Structure formats: C-alpha cells, structure tokens
Amino acid sequence: MSPYALASEWERAQEARDQSPAATIEVRPQSWLRGTVRYSQLEPVVGFESARWLPSLLSDLRLLETSGQDIRGIGDLRVAHATADHVRRLLTIIPGAYLPAPTLAPFSGGGVALTWNIGDRELMFTAYPDHDDFVFMRTDDSDEIADDGILKPDQTKELTDVITAFLTARVR
C-alpha cells in the first residue's frame, strides 16, 4: 500500500463530508496525518503545547503509579512503572492536539484504561501489565462497538486508522 494512501483516504473522506448535508464533528487532522505518512520512520511526538490536557493527564498517571492500592473485594489497582511507561509511550504516538481530554482509570489487576469521548462515540485503549501492546475499542455514535482489537505501539498505520475513524465518524 502506498504510504500516501492514507492521506488520499482522508481527502476522500473530507470531500464526502463537504458534499453531504449531514453534520460532522469539525476536526482538521490533515497535517498530522500527512506528517505521519510521509515520515513514517519518525514517530510524531506530542508536545505539551499541542495537547493542553497532557500535563494533567501525566500527573494523574503518576498518581495512579504511586498511590494505587490492592483492595480485597475490589481488585489490585496498583499500576506498575512498566505499565505506566507503556501508557506514556502511547501518548507520544497519538495526535493529542486533535483529541479531546481523555479519562484515565485504573482497572483491577494493574491495568490502565485511557478513554476519549465525542458525544456518545468512544475510543478506549487499555494497557495490561506484562503486555507490550494495547487493546482498543471504538464505538460509533450509537455507542455500539464499531471496531476492536489489539495493537502494538509500532503499528502506527493501524493506530492512525483507528484514531482517524474515531475523529471522522459522522454525527447522527
């Protein structure tokens, strides 16, 4: 597949949107998409200036890492340093500036979930201890599962596709 195919796909989606009377979420991730495709050997890095929510999210993540507890009857909510690092790596790959502020939550067994919402649409990535990948789940505007799977951080094309689909899904 041509490295430019994704950009073309995005442009086609843009054209389709322009021709349709249906409302869409107003996002403009073209520059990020093109940069990712043309310089695929370089991972796009999210700067603090590009995602306003990033500093507080990193702070929350640090808090989970340092203050998680093992609560019998609920679960072990201690987040290992390696798991937190894995989430930080994801945050360096994704285009933070184009995404709303996510919710960060621990889950039992030392996992971390990162969830973005646009209306009823949702994109969730989960990091599990001792796994170098992420489980993702994307829902549509009816809050029904549109896509899910398991991705590694170096699958930038697939990650891009998931995030693009989340950002460009139509609002009913």
Add this chain to the structure above:
Amino acid sequence: MPLLDDATIPGNAVLFRVLHQHKGWITSKGGTPRPSSIAFFEAHGEVSYFVNAPGMLTELRRIFQGSEIASVPASVIREKNLAIERRPAECPVGFQCDPACHVVVGPNGEMERNVYERNARSIAKHPDVKIVPNDPPAR
C-alpha cells in the same frame, strides 16, 4: 488459569460488584448512572464479586464505605462465557458474612483480551445490571 464455574450458584443469583470510587468506573451514558465496562475488566481475568445473601449489602456498605455497588445476575455473566468460581480465601479482612460468598468471575478457557473486554462491556450495559440505590438516611 481458566476458572471453573460453580454450579451451586444458580442463574437467578444476584452478584454484587463493588465499584471503586475512581470516576472512570461509573458512566452516565444513556442518562442513568451505571457501572462502566472498566469496572468489569481484570488484567488476569478474575473480577471480585459477592453472591447476595442475608446481610450482604449491609456488610459491603460497612467495609467499602462510600463506594457504589452494582448488582449483576449470575445468568448475565454466564451468557458471556464467563465462569463464577468461589474464592473464600480472598475475602476482605474482617468480612463478617459467609466467606464462600466471595467469588471471582472470568473466562473458563482461552479468550482474547479484546473479546474479554467486549464481554465486560456487554455486562456493564445489560439492562439488568444496575447500581444499587443507597438506603435513605434514617430519620
């Protein structure tokens, strides 16, 4: 290790899942607060629940003060190919009900994590899964 389903827990039994106070564990999608799917994730596939029995809710509210509690029918769990296994030894310290009421729920065989999460989400969204209302304060 896959869990072994305990047939002594009937399908119409109600299980309680104590919800951590983290904001991500409850959602208001659809207008009514309900547990979010995250509350039913477990990295090793063993989510803690308590089988309802006389005095159980009172005991859970005593131990986990301030936490919301979700009720989940056992049949909803089994519909999702998840097993219910008793784990009395993993009861909270000072638990004053029957320790055999403490159970864990998880896959009874190999299950990909995305499939597991899908099942957990189905449980969270099931119409019979509800947050148990708090008792009104005594006058």
